Amino acid sequence: MRPAGIVYYPSYFKWCDQATYRLFLKAGMRRDDISSGQWKEGTPLVAAECSFKRASQTGETLTIESHVEKFGKSSFVIRHVFRDATGGVAAEGTETRIWAKKDGNARSLKAIAIPDDVKRRLGG
DSSP states (O other): OOTTSBOOTHHHHHHHHHHHHHHHHHTTOOSSBOTTSSOOEEOOEEEEEEEESSOOBTTOOOEEEEEEEEEOSSEEEEEEEEEOTTSOEEEEEEEEEEOEEOSSSGGGOEEOOOOHHHHHHTTO
16 A cells, blocks of 8 residues: 555555466466476466546555456467456556467577467466
């Protein structure tokens, strides 16, 4: 919270990331493979946007609706809609993520085709 009594804008990006994690869990998957102790395959964020329709206030409860809006070969867009208690839209955000694999350091990161099973589970 900020002195103005409104939600500080970076909070929405944090909530989008958390909602994406929950979307994957609901589909019976983990968003990133760290089973070996190090990130090997997953969904790095490549773009994020948020449009604020009205200010959200201290103590207000928002509900987040999230779904995959679009699949590409190796990328996908998740849309997040933040609703207030009346059902009104407080904010809308999108995350563009890629399906990627890494062997070694961060520079070895490469986009790869999204597995068909992942698309199916996420509604594609």
